[in-house]
Amino acid sequence: MAVRHTSGASAAANAMHELFPGARLIVAANRAPYRRSLGPDGEPRWERPAGGLTAALDPLMQGFGGVWIAAQPGEGQDLRVPPEAPRYAVEVLGVPVETYRAYYSGYANAGLWPLCHNLVERAHFRPSDWSSYRHVNRLFAERIAKVAKPEDIVFLHDYQLAMVPGYLRGLGYTGPIAHFWHIPWPPTVVLRLLPERRLLLQGLLQADWLGFQTDDSVDAFAAAARKELGARMMRDADGVRLLYQGRVTRLAAVPISIDTARVEEIARAPVTRERIEKLRSRLGLQDASLLLGVDRLDYTKGIPARLDGFTRLLARYPSLHGRVQFLQVGVPTRTEIRDYRRLAIAVRRRVSDINRRYGRPGWRPVRLVERNLTLDQLVALYRLADVAVVSSLYDGLNLVAKEYVAARVDGEGALCLSETAGAYQELRDAFPLSPLSPERVAEGLARALFSSPEERERRMAKLRAAVAANTIHTWLERVLRGLHEAAPQLSGENVTPV
Numbered sequence: 001m002a003v004r005h006t007s008g009a010s011a012a013a014n015a016m017h018e019l020f021p022g023a024r025l026i027v028a029a030n031r032a033p034y035r036r037s038l039g040p041d042g043e044p045r046w047e048r049p050a051g052g053l054t055a056a057l058d059p060l061m062q063g064f065g066g067v068w069i070a071a072q073p074g075e076g077q078d079l080r081v082p083p084e085a086p087r088y089a090v091e092v093l094g095v096p097v098e099t100y101r102a103y104y105s106g107y108a109n110a111g112l113w114p115l116c117h118n119l120v121e122r123a124h125f126r127p128s129d130w131s132s133y134r135h136v137n138r139l140f141a142e143r144i145a146k147v148a149k150p151e152d153i154v155f156l157h158d159y160q161l162a163m164v165p166g167y168l169r170g171l172g173y174t175g176p177i178a179h180f181w182h183i184p185w186p187p188t189v190v191l192r193l194l195p196e197r198r199l200l201l202q203g204l205l206q207a208d209w210l211g212f213q214t215d216d217s218v219d220a221f222a223a224a225a226r227k228e229l230g231a232r233m234m235r236d237a238d239g240v241r242l243l244y245q246g247r248v249t250r251l252a253a254v255p256i257s258i259d260t261a262r263v264e265e266i267a268r269a270p271v272t273r274e275r276i277e278k279l280r281s282r283l284g285l286q287d288a289s290l291l292l293g294v295d296r297l298d299y300t301k302g303i304p305a306r307l308d309g310f311t312r313l314l315a316r317y318p319s320l321h322g323r324v325q326f327l328q329v330g331v332p333t334r335t336e337i338r339d340y341r342r343l344a345i346a347v348r349r350r351v352s353d354i355n356r357r358y359g360r361p362g363w364r365p366v367r368l369v370e371r372n373l374t375l376d377q378l379v380a381l382y383r384l385a386d387v388a389v390v391s392s393l394y395d396g397l398n399l400v401a402k403e404y405v406a407a408r409v410d411g412e413g414a415l416c417l418s419e420t421a422g423a424y425q426e427l428r429d430a431f432p433l434s435p436l437s438p439e440r441v442a443e444g445l446a447r448a449l450f451s452s453p454e455e456r457e458r459r460m461a462k463l464r465a466a467v468a469a470n471t472i473h474t475w476l477e478r479v480l481r482g483l484h485e486a487a488p489q490l491s492g493e494n495v496t497p498v
């Protein structure tokens with residue numbers, strides 16, 4: 001696997017060179033960037049998830065070296081990657097199955113996940129889950145403390161690892177720590193439902209730099225730190241700093257992005273053109289418009305109301321019968337949690353209801369594809385979709401919205417985007433969607449479908465400019481620059497509360 005240095009990637013690499021000479025990246029995230037299993041022939045088989053985070057960090061880790069620490073239930077794994085020309089280490093912590101379940105399916109995904117998405121009735125906080133969450137966070141911190149030197153950069157990810165910065169400082173680690181919170185930070189009234197909120201806030205405030213997707217999350221975190229811990233807030237041109245127990249933590253809204261160049265490259269490839277034509281005839285789209293949803297089957301994504309909205313659209317506009325098709329890609333996720341299994345059932349039921357009610361020979365209004373598609377397959381679908389529908393109830397960011405826009409190298413297509421998805425802050429030229437009520441969803445879809453080609457092109461041009469301006473590589477560069485300014489051991493900066 002070659003090290004890809006797009007111009008964006010080298011901007012992040014330059015920042016690393018310039019600001020952190022001699023540093024390696026020590027990344028900790030619940031999931032590993034590479035997986036190795038044994039194929040049926042007994043030979044090792046490698047998988048490399050196509051996620052944006054890996055796309056950004058992998059070239060940097062290959063260039064500067066480092067360790068990526070992750071966790072999984074059962075046995076751990078120590079890998080050197082990329083497999084063909086190893087440049088850095090992936091250390092997957094093995095966690096006893098029950099402990100992992102309580103940490104991942106319990107505290108993280110049945111507790112913090114719904115709470116941070118303001119879906120309070122779904123959130124459960126069991127004391128035993130909390131103790132497993134702390135245990136796994138401690139394992140992460142111990143491993144990091146073992147491998148990280150003070151001149152390295154520790155870069156932590158997401159709600160699964162909120163306690164790690166605090167534990168790491170407790171173990172005497174003095175180097176720079178950045179933590180990026182990929183999901184929304186909830187308003188304080190919601191956070192107060194979390195029994196351990198102060199411990200989480202205290203843990204996170206041991207990082208030098210805390211990144212969020214939106215200003216709303218930065219403001220909500222700062223308000224919680226002030227109200228719950230009495231932290232002092234300082235605001236300057238560069239954003240917000242919090243002073244708590246002698247340590248200053250800088251907060252920043254740095255929305256994550258995608259590997260735009262990669263998506264465009266796939267979108268322009270001749271093989272994608274062939275794929276699009278095959279799909280067009282397979283789906284019977286010669287005379288029909290395609291509406292597309294691509295999501296993990298997660299209740300935050302608003303899929304039932306989206307399908308109900310589509311039903312209303314069909315009820316209201318008989319002229320669309322036979323002329324429009326909805327393709328929903330629903331990637332199975334977290335199926336060990338009951339709410340996720342129920343959602344999958346509810347979605348399947350709606351799909352068959354719509355098809356029974358409106359379908360006719362030669363026209364199946366909705367198709368549900370319940371599996372993970374490759375980026376190549378997705379890009380072909382994006383190119384084919386007249387309207388992409390992102391109707392999340394809440395969403396940290398939503399990378400599908402950005403992928404769709406990047407894939408539209410033809411400048412066509414329409415993005416319907418929930419106003420409560422983080423991505424809407426950057427992509428305000430999307431057709432806005434109010435995701436809660438089916439009536440509003442139907443209105444939003446109709447607006448996009450019946451808009452003039454000029455309006456769609458005008459909006460898409462602006463969206464494409466916005467996505468081009470902030471790629472996963474510029475994101476990483478901003479993180480590195482933010483961390484450099486924030487880390488007192490590097491900048492020696494003096495802060496005065498205002």
Ligand code: G6P
Binds near residue numbers: 183
């Ligand atoms: C969201 C979270 C990530 C998580 C991903 C997939 O994007 O912010 O931390 O990895 O969902 O969820 P999973 O539970 O499968 O890792």
